[in-house]
Amino acid sequence: MKLSVVALGQIAEYFKVLSEVSRLQVLCSLKSGAKNVTEIMNETQLGQANVSKHLKILTQAGLVVRQPRGVNVYYHVADPKLFDLCELVCEMLKQQLQERSVVLNSHHF
């Protein structure tokens, strides 16, 4: 399948949302279920404005769903496949590391 530049743009945009440590921290904190902003702040140690900002980005990109409940606003990940994605990257990175170490070892310093 040949993807158009526009389609690649959407994919790039999705990856860009995932390309920041703080946002990954927020997503990780939501792995165990929906949380409100304060809970996310406490779990990630990020500043309040910062968390709000990142949550907005995640929500607009559709990675996360916003649900106001009284004074609080709860967020949860829209699609659990997101974690499969991260898992896959983890595996690739592990394998990459392993292959690099093999290359290093083969040199017998």
Place this chain on the structure above:
Amino acid sequence: MKLSVVALGQIAEYFKVLSEVSRLQVLCSLKSGAKNVTEIMNETQLGQANVSKHLKILTQAGLVVRQPRGVNVYYHVADPKLFDLCELVCEMLKQQLQERSVVLNSHHF
């Protein structure tokens, strides 16, 4: 599994490399096999210095392997699982679109 901020940083870095249209174009052009810089330029319509720059980033991140052969330099993707990753994102985006259209339709304007 609870990931450290350092680990998340590596994952974020990987996603960041994939978060640019030009780099995705380059990777797509390598889907059919190894290519040299000129071939990549022609297929992607990107400038020469630009392609070189992105190839450097892709190589340093370990997504692509560099192989000089005479005057030319050939590049190929290090791990075909990379395309599974993009495929997965594609599917998630499609589903996202579908769900959004359902929401729209349910409003009966």
Place this chain on the structure above:
DNA sequence: TAATTATATTACCATATGGTAAAGTAATTA
């Protein structure tokens, strides 16, 4: 209604990033 709590937004700064022209390097051929 006033005060409080929870979240969002704005304004600002410092830094990072993509694209490109121009110069540099390296292998090949005449």
Place this chain on the structure above:
DNA sequence: TAATTACTTTACCATATGGTAATATAATTA
């Protein structure tokens, strides 16, 4: 060796981005 081809690097600009303090908004409670 001079010229050519293929690729890389550098310098520069314009723009985008994360973090934060301060301010705004919105829901709840006293």
